[in-house]
Every structure is written in C-alpha cells, then in structure tokens.
Amino acid sequence: MPELPEVETVRRGLEPVLVGARIERLVLRRKNLRFAFPDRFAERVTGQQVKSLSRRAKYLIAELGSGEALIMHLGMTGRFIIDAPDASAHEPGVFYADAGRHLIHDHVVFELGSAGRITYNDVRRFGFMDMAPVADLFQSKHFAGMGIEPLGNELSGETLAALFAGKAAPLKAALLDQRLIAGLGNIYVCEALFRAGLNPELPAGVIATKTGRPRPKAHELAGIIRDVLTEAIAAGGSTLRDFAHTDGSLGYFQHAFKVYDRESEDCVTPGCGSKVDRIVQSGRSTFFCPSCQPG
DNA sequence: AAGAACTCCTGTTGGC
C-alpha cells in the first residue's frame, strides 16, 4: 500500500490520461469498497470531464466539471491500471501474471472513450471513493482535521516541535498520526527516524523544549522527512508486494531502504556492526538500528 | 483525553 510517494507516482501516471478526458461510463462491480460508494455515484460521475487531478496526503482528488471532487484513497492494496481504448474487456476471475493482479479484484472501471479505460483494483478493499463539493473540499470529512502536508511549506522544525511538544506517544506513532502530519506511513517513518538517528520509542516530545520550541533534532527530522519523500518520488515509489505504476512498471526506492524490512541484517552505517532490529509498536512493525538510534 | 488495541479483507510467507 501506498504511502505518499506511491500515491504521487500514481497521480503522475493517471494525470495525462485522466485530465481533460470525459468519464463516459462508470462501472461498479460491487456496492462498496471499505465503505459504501457515495449516493448516486455513477450518476454524479458519468458525463463529467476531469478538470484536474491533485493529491493531498495519500488521497487523490479529481476535480469534475460539475464542481464536485472525486476523492480516492488506495488503502493498502489499491492500484489503478490504464488500458488503451482498443484493449479487450477484462474477464473477472482471470489472473494477470505480468501485473501481479487478480482480475476478480477489479472493482471500479472508468470508461473514458477515446482516452481508454482506467481500472481500480484492490485486493483487500481497504481503499475507498467518495465525493464532495470542490468549493469546501478541505472542510469535508476526509480533510477536515488532517495534518500538515509533509512536502508543503508548513513542514519545518518549528511546526514539528509545536505539534509534538509534550507528547508522550512514541515518535513512531506521532509521525504516523495523520492528524499531525498527513501522508507518512510505516516505511518512510522508519527510514526517516533512522536517518535522523532517533529511536522510534522515544516520546515524541523529545524534539521540543517545554515551551514547544524546536530542539536541533526537530529541524533535522523535518528536513529528512522532506528528503526521504522527495527521493522516493524520484525513484517512482517503493514496490514491496502490491504497488505498481499505472502502466504496470515498478518503483525502485525499496532498494534504498536502510532499515525497513531488513530485520537481522547488518546496519548500513559503516563500522556500526549492529543488526537491524524489529519491534512492534501499535501493532505495526518498526525497524531500527539500536546503535545508530539509541534510546 | 491520549494512547493502544482491534477491526475491516485477502493473499503470501515462513516455520513446523
């Protein structure tokens, strides 16, 4: 499942096909994903031209000619596949070996006429789609209360310190909390904490003073978060199990992981000599180097 | 009220 860099990679793949195209038909192969589709979903989408495709955190936002936005989240295993206009119709139940995709999990199809077809596939169905008026999109339920955009101007040592000051929750949990910073997931939090030399179990408040001012680590961490995400986007995201680009190609940032999914392997820091450790925090794996990230 | 645990769902993997 995709974190911010993977969602951005998907956005860049969809944009040239989707923007400017008209959704001639919306095929819903079931009545829900994680949640029910919005009321009269097909009706509200059919015939609409897509004005733009943007991203906020891990959400994709397609602005429609009607003034409504189509809001899409990929959950853990959601993916989009683009087919040329002349591609034959998919047969549900068939397995696509090349794309690693079960066709039985093709749930939503956007028919774009001469622009082709975009299919949403989601094995675990943790993804969802919704609609809201563009005018007050960021006041709508998915975005109201959402944290700062990690690649936006708001992310700085000052803001991180203000957000984390006094927090007893571990750094790992605070960085994953979408109400504080929106878009980070398990991979990039592990990688960022390693680069910052911060132990994931330390209370989040350690990067701030009692008055909420940034300690040096706050500035460092803010810069590292930006760097890790930027590098991952440049690499086309990370492909572990399910993630693929809209054309079926794969990301390669996973080769740049320093700790994620490297339990018991040697720490990459020259001369360190320690092994990457794995612990469980809030039910999720955390990977870190006990020497480079001392508690 | 904060923080942790549980939940949704399916598929893959690793240990016995």
Added chain:
DNA sequence: TGCCAACAGGAGTTCT
C-alpha cells in the same frame, strides 16, 4: 508436502 499462524504499504472505531 501441507497446515496454520503471522504478517502486509491504512486508518476509523472502540477500548482503557
């Protein structure tokens, strides 16, 4: 080889 528990990139809801 088969079986089964553990685990997977998210995040809303429910507990303590």
